[in-house]
Amino acid sequence: MTAALLFLGALMLGSAILAFTRRNLIHSALLLILTWSSVAGFYLWAGAEFIAFAQLLIYVGAVSMIVLFAVLLTRRSLEDPLAAPAPRSRRVGAVLAGGAVAGVLVATVLGTPSAPAAASAPMLTVKQIGLQLMSAHAASLLVVGVILTVALIGATVIAATDRTPGKEDQP
Amino acid sequence: MLGSGIIKGLAVTAKNFVGSYHDPARMVTVEYPEKRLPLPEAYRNFPFLVTENATDPMGTLRCVACQICEKECPPQCIYIEKSKDKKPDANGKPQLYPAIFDIDTSVCMSCQICVEVCPFDAIKMDQVFEIAATDRFSELLLHREQLAKPNTYFQEIHPTDAAEVDARLAAERQAAEEKAKAAAAAKAAAPKPAAPPVHPAGAPVKTASAPESSAASPAVKPPDEPRRSSPSEGGPAA
Amino acid sequence: MSATLLSFYRSLLAGDSPALATEPFLERAPLELRDWFVQLLPAPLQWLVHSLISIAAILAIFGFFFAFLTIAERKLLGRLQNRLGPNRAGLPWAKNLKLFGLTQPFADAVKALTKEDIVPANADKLLHFLAPVVVCGFSLTTFAVLPFGREIIPVDLDAAVLYFFAAGSATELAIFMAGWSSRNKYSLLAAMRALAQLISYELPLLLSTVPVVLLAGTLSTREIVLAQGGWTFGVIPHWNILTPWGAAGFMIFLVSALAETNRSPFDLPEAESELIAGHLTEYSGFKYALFFMAEYFGMTALCGLGVTLFLGGWQAPCAFLEFIPSYAWFGAKLCLLILGLIWIRGTLLRLRIDQLTRLSWKFLVPLALINLANAAFWSLTADLPLPGRIVRWLVALALVAIPFVTLGRRLSAGLAPRTYRYAP
DSSP: OOOHHHHHHHHHHHHHHHHHSSSSHHHHHHHHHHHHHHHHHHHHHOOHHHHHHHHHIIIIIIIIIHHHHHHHOOOOOOOOOOOSSSOOOHHOOOOOOOOHHHHHHHHHHHHHHOOOOOOOOOOOOOOOOOOHHHHHHHHHHHHHHHHHHHHHHHHHHHHHHOTTTTTOOOO | OTHHEEEEEHHHHHHHHHTEEEOOGOOOOTTTSSSSOOTTTTOOOSSSEEEOOOSSSSTOOOOOOOOHHHHHHHHHHHEEESSOOEEOOTTTEEEOEEEEEEEETTOOOOOOOHHHOOSSSEEEEOOOOOOOOOOSSSSTTTTHHHHHEEEEHHHHHHHHHHHHHHHHHHHHHEEEEEEEHHHHHHHHHHHHHHSSOHHHHHHHHHHHHHHHHHHHHHHHHHTOOSOOOGGGGGGGOO | OHHHHHHHHHHSSSOGGGGGSSSOHHHHHHHHHHHHHHHHHHHHHHHHHHHHHHHHHHHHHHHHHHHHHHHHHHHHHHTTTTSSSOOOOOTTTBTTHHHHHHHHHHHHHHHHSSOHHHHHHHHTTHHHHHHHHHHHHHHHHHHGGGSSSSOSSOOOOTTHHHHHHHHHHHHHHHHHHHHHHHHHHHHHHHHHHHHHHHHHHHHHHHHHHHHHHHHHOOOOOOHHHTOOEEEETTTEEOOOSSSHHHHHHHHHHHHHHHHTOOOTSSOOOGOTTTTGGGGGTTHHHHHHHHHHHHHHHHHHHHHEEEEHHHOOTTSSSSGGGGTSOOOHHHHHHHHHHHHHHHHHHHHHHOOOOHHHHHHIIIIIHHHHHHHHHHHHHHHTTOOHHHHHHHHHHHHHHHHHHHHHHHHHHTTTTOOOOOOOOOOO
């Protein structure tokens, strides 16, 4: 379905480009959320429905909240753009970094042999994904779990020590 | 235990729900205007004029245009103009009557002072409140014809007060009649031994004195007897 | 790729219903009606019409359900509060026929449509417009994976439960958009509080459904309902709510569902005494009605999911009651659950934001995790002889009761019953 792929690609790239050119931070955040949603759409196109819904749930449902909270709690003002224009050194650095990433991507895309159109991807059920995660990739799963637990504990500790000692909230 | 309060609360509301279908204590809504709550007897809104009977309202108003209520009304919402002639009242005595008796219901504050000061029990408090008008001025100024309501209506809305007023007025009327009869009898009996020999001269004296005495006797009474309304009518509203 | 995608798409739809050939007529009727209509059209369009019929059916049925839910809620709340609900909206052409106020939702719809649509001058117009659209749209898409009847499911996904929560969590974004686009700092504050509430309760919601998935072995809602089939002695169904972990999970699910849809007693974001209407302050007319609709759709969808996961979906409670069609059972259970939610709304007081979040993090999340362990224990001890079964039940019940009592005590620790001192 080339038309669907083109549409999804355009949506993804367009919203990403708009996201980092907008002056308004909240608009950028919401456009980023649109980018993530189109990535989920891409997963659906590719037949990986579990990953697609997980992407929606995690990125659009949770990470977007974190981004928005962070933007709103740390901003100075929404409308003030970063007034200073980028100095020359930053522009050179941006071009170098962007060029490197672009080069890698283009090389990867051109270097991949195009798959024959008739090959159908295997439909993985959730059960099979689960079995794979628990048996072949159990170590990675545990490491990810440990990282998340550490992050959660760290967040709780930071939030708990912010309170002035001795003051108990009355429930 | 957590949740026991919630269960108790849910039981209370369930009782409310089930009771609302059969128990009047659990369904307190009165679907106005199809049904109305019964008003307490002492409820008052604004005044009306009492007439003795309904067939001739303007002719049997108890009001004698003494203008006491007009003077006592705090927001001065009563306007009275006396008539030029006199008509006989329930006791037969010619009294003035109000040619114009206007009450501005947008000004009246239902304080009941006019009822308390009226010596003739002519003005009483009505209970109607559904008198919304479409015109701000002319429809809210009630005239004599709109204010006049019969005594039977008064007995309906304030039964105990009406009973007390009727009893008192009936007693006064009876006392006046008896006094008139006694005075007439006394006048009839008195001149006989006073002028025994002059029969032709005594007759015109007798006939002249009899109507005079009967006319004089009701006029003698008013200053002594208290004719003010009893304090029970001016009691606190329920 | 296109052919495989199309065949994949076709396989998702509940296609022809061979399993229902022997069922009674009422059971088969909706599906046969749909198949008959689809066959009227040429072959290339049939899959499109198939999905369009499902979409139209969901919109129509749940649209009317929403309309009558509003009047049912108002009348029910009235009766719970010792008063009558609205009973005056009759028919415009027959003034005397009041119909117990059942045409009230249509009157409300006309009112919402004819109200002036006020958008603040400083508001972000695009976001202000998009927020109600997004919230209503995503709430409606969650209906796609609920099995309404034996073969009646609009889209049969392998990861249906995950899809349901993914679509549901996108509605939280719309609440933020509503609060922020109003350019009203109080709306924004209220939207942040609403977001905090929604995030806090997403965790117990998801955790309470994990035991069900564990025991059914699949994320597909159709299979979860099928896994709750069968009866012991023909009268006791194998629904998940009739197991210890299922009852606890159902309670956690219900509380979290109440909080996720901003429903009393968790309706802090939209309470009138809290910053007027919270994130909805600057909305009027039909957009407000859309938010309202989205809340009710969300409530219906979550109740539908609760019925599917815990109450056995479209399964009948006893073997001899199977003559009643499956979609009627689903509808009856859904109505029962929603009536229960209305009952709770009419009874309980609103919680403060700190009480809300404390309830979620300190009570529901640990309880849900222990419930998960309980369900795992239940699943591991599935094949046991009779004495083992009794021990299994006792251990499972203990694993439900003891944490509930302990955590409950800790939650209300430091709170004495309120004492009142009156002026002498």
